[in-house]
Amino acid sequence: MRMSGLAEATGVPVATLKYYLREGLLHAGRATSRTQAEYDNSHVERVRLVRALTEVGGLSLATVGRVLAVIEEPNLERTEVLGAAQRSLLGVDRVAIPPRDVEEPWAQSRTHAWLAGRGWLVDPRDPVVEDLDRAWSACDAAGIGLDEARMDAYADAAEQIAVIDVDSVPPEPQAAVRQVVLGTVLVDPVLAALRRLAQQHTAVSREVSAQG
Amino acid sequence: MRMSGLAEATGVPVATLKYYLREGLLHAGRATSRTQAEYDNSHVERVRLVRALTEVGGLSLATVGRVLAVIEEPNLERTEVLGAAQRSLLGVDRVAIPPRDVEEPWAQSRTHAWLAGRGWLVDPRDPVVEDLDRAWSACDAAGIGLDEARMDAYADAAEQIAVIDVDSVPPEPQAAVRQVVLGTVLVDPVLAALRRLAQQHTAVSREVSAQG
Numbered sequence: 001m002r003m004s005g006l007a008e009a010t011g012v013p014v015a016t017l018k019y020y021l022r023e024g025l026l027h028a029g030r031a032t033s034r035t036q037a038e039y040d041n042s043h044v045e046r047v048r049l050v051r052a053l054t055e056v057g058g059l060s061l062a063t064v065g066r067v068l069a070v071i072e073e074p075n076l077e078r079t080e081v082l083g084a085a086q087r088s089l090l091g092v093d094r095v096a097i098p099p100r101d102v103e104e105p106w107a108q109s110r111t112h113a114w115l116a117g118r119g120w121l122v123d124p125r126d127p128v129v130e131d132l133d134r135a136w137s138a139c140d141a142a143g144i145g146l147d148e149a150r151m152d153a154y155a156d157a158a159e160q161i162a163v164i165d166v167d168s169v170p171p172e173p174q175a176a177v178r179q180v181v182l183g184t185v186l187v188d189p190v191l192a193a194l195r196r197l198a199q200q201h202t203a204v205s206r207e208v209s210a211q212g
Numbered sequence: 213m214r215m216s217g218l219a220e221a222t223g224v225p226v227a228t229l230k231y232y233l234r235e236g237l238l239h240a241g242r243a244t245s246r247t248q249a250e251y252d253n254s255h256v257e258r259v260r261l262v263r264a265l266t267e268v269g270g271l272s273l274a275t276v277g278r279v280l281a282v283i284e285e286p287n288l289e290r291t292e293v294l295g296a297a298q299r300s301l302l303g304v305d306r307v308a309i310p311p312r313d314v315e316e317p318w319a320q321s322r323t324h325a326w327l328a329g330r331g332w333l334v335d336p337r338d339p340v341v342e343d344l345d346r347a348w349s350a351c352d353a354a355g356i357g358l359d360e361a362r363m364d365a366y367a368d369a370a371e372q373i374a375v376i377d378v379d380s381v382p383p384e385p386q387a388a389v390r391q392v393v394l395g396t397v398l399v400d401p402v403l404a405a406l407r408r409l410a411q412q413h414t415a416v417s418r419e420v421s422a423q424g
Contacts, residue, residue: 048353049354052353053354055350056347056350057350058270120410120413121412121413121417121420122409122412122413122416128405128408128409129405129409131404132402134268134401135268135398135401135404135405136402138264138268138269138401139394139395139399139402141261141263142260142261142264142265142390143390143394144391144394150376150380151402153372153376154399154406155406157369157370157372157376158369158409158410159410159413159414160369161366161369161407162414164366165407165411165414166411166414168357168362178355179357182354182356183351183356184408186351187356187358188404188407190348190351191366191403192343193340193347195373195374195377195403196340196343196396197332197338197341197344198332198367198370198374199374200333200334200335200338201332201334201371202374202375202377202378203378204333204334205333208333
């Protein structure tokens, strides 16, 4: 199909498609003349993926570019998949972190102390730990009263979710990368919606049983 | 304190504070002269809350305005709290929805069919249901393979989270509104970070036990 056909198939304006091409988010079509190119189903799928990541996943186009680069990296070891996926989303180009010295005192913050108590096998210098620290502080600033006990209760549920996530990763490295990267971004909005619906269900169930 | 003091206490530039005042996100200070006003700790807290909602919660200033309006609404019944909170976040000014006719066929989409099977006490016309439908479709577009069984597994975890959420809502209506509204927005990033750390922990634990 021509670019106009690609625009029609995806609902994305030609000007935006041209922008994706310039930014490397969309691979070039097969040139049929000096000014024309032919696009196929792989282009339709790629455009849909970019839209899903930006509109549902809420990613910036810069982050989408990093995510796509990770998905297309052919030489990623299976053990590197999760780290590469999470880094692509954080926008952090981390250098290899040396193994943690277990003697090192790392309970610098409440978040570090809580993580140490939890016994999770994560690197305390991981940028996601900073994310958690910032998010927890924001809850404090808003007076939400998120204490360690409630954090542990949320962490139990997060472990349950993580097991589902990790179980769904296929054995082939390429497919694994795709699953981890896209699953991390695109399942977050699913979980946010499920949480709100489950809140409604829980609140209504209690009202009903209180009245009944 | 003067506005310059408020800027120093919060780390937010004076120009931004003036913008918050104009938009009604920050209440006026006590006028001490025709061009000067005095600000207090309530202003510091409000500015921190606005920053937490925009920077950590990722809300637009327009949504922050609606969230603050709900928090300050004095005449909200306890049973209306959850709906008002969720609407303020969605930016939907819903009119009262008539009670659902149980005879009405509402399995128009896979999401509706799945919800009906799940038995959650939620209104199928709730905008959050559309959010879930859109997020699920985005997962399909990306080829993530999120089927009904996996959705049910995520929903089990979401129920666990919702029980923690609902248990943390205090009895006084004003405090309840604050908890529900801010807890919904600001705990999402906490849960997203916990999910990523739990993924790492789960993946590393499995590697360790596979090697050991």
